[in-house]
Amino acid sequence: xxLYDLELSGNCYKVRLxxxxxxxxxxxxxxxxxxxxxxxxxxxxxxPWGEIPILVxxxxxxxxxxxxxxxxxxxxxxxxxxxxxPAGMATVVxxxxxxxxxxxxxxxxxxxxxxxxxxxxxxxxxxxxxxxxPLIEAHLARHAWLALDRPTIADCAxxxxxxxxxxxxxLLADFPNxxxxxxxxxxxxGFVAMPGV
Ligand SMILES: N[C@@H](CCC(=O)N[C@@H](CS)C(=O)NCC(=O)O)C(=O)O
Numbered sequence: 402x403x404l405y406d407l408e409l410s411g412n413c414y415k416v417r418l419x420x421x422x423x424x425x426x427x428x429x430x431x432x433x434x435x436x437x438x439x440x441x442x443x444x445x446x447x448x449p450w451g452e453i454p455i456l457v458x459x460x461x462x463x464x465x466x467x468x469x470x471x472x473x474x475x476x477x478x479x480x481x482x483x484x485x486x487p488a489g490m491a492t493v494v495x496x497x498x499x500x501x502x503x504x505x506x507x508x509x510x511x512x513x514x515x516x517x518x519x520x521x522x523x524x525x526x527x528x529x530x531x532x533x534x535p536l537i538e539a540h541l542a543r544h545a546w547l548a549l550d551r552p553t554i555a556d557c558a559x560x561x562x563x564x565x566x567x568x569x570x571x572l573l574a575d576f577p578n579x580x581x582x583x584x585x586x587x588x589x590x591g592f593v594a595m596p597g598v
Contacts, residue, residue: 403428404469405444405455409516410434411509411561412466413454414595415500419470419557421593423478467497470554482554493548496555500562503533509562511569530571534579537563541578545585552589560586564598 404420404427406413420427432438432453440451448455448464455462456469458476463469474483484490507529513519514526537559540547548555564583566573573580586592 402426402456402458403430405430405432405439405447405453405457407432407434407453409596410453411512411565411595412452414561414598415466415557416454416456416469416473417593417595418561419473419478419482419554421591422552422557422589423474423482424591425473425477465501467501467558470497470558474554482552482557484549484553489549493553493555496547497558499533499537500555500558503529503536504559504562507531507533508566508569508571511571512562512565513569515569526569527571530566530569534563534566534571534573534576538576538578541582545582547582552586556582556586561595561598568597 404413404416406417406429408431417427417429419425432444434453438444439448439453444453444455445451447457447462450464452464454466454469455464456472458472461472463472471483483493507526510519510521511523511526511530514521514523546552546556547559560583563579587594
């Protein structure tokens with residue numbers, strides 16, 4: 402099973418993190434992002450969006466880190482990381498949406514501006530970060546893990562761009578519950594890091 406990957410990508414890291422924690426073997430294929438390898442054949446044929454991560458598992462080709470987490474958890478990790486009961490599953494998916502929307506467009510986008518020079522509205526990214534981080538902080542005051550009473554793919558999806566927030570000038574000093582949650586994830590057996598986390 403191949404993961405087309407970039408080490409500095411938080412979206413790719415979400416997948417590497419789950420695979421490491423759940424013991425799912427991945428063949429990591431490093432993509433030459435600076436050369437635009439993801440915008441040309443054969444990768445653009447696998448993902449017309451021109452983005453990574455991309456997962457290829459036999460005939461199954463998937464783009465989007467959240468979708469890949471769902472696939473890996475459901476196919477290879479039983480119900481540990483993604484339950485089948487409707488309420489539990491939907492509770493996890495709530496956080497996958499938060500990852501792809503509020504977290505990506507807040508702290509994730511702020512990092513894109515500062516670290517990679519993307520021409521985004523930095524003030525807007527900071528406003529979005531200033532809205533979502535206190536919400537996550539308040540949630541974590543009452544819960545050890547985001548979705549359930551154990552780590553799930555919700556934590557794998559949300560943690561990377563929250564932990565990388567300081568690379569976008571968004572500090573976590575005022576968010577002790579978030580910092581403790583990141584530390585809990587780092588203490589899980591099999592945890593792997595990425596630069597900046
Ligand atoms: N919704 C996608 C977003 C993927 C994405 O934006 N990936 C970035 C790297 S982190 C990318 O490939 N961007 C293409 C580009 O900027 O050229 C996901 O969650 O995987």
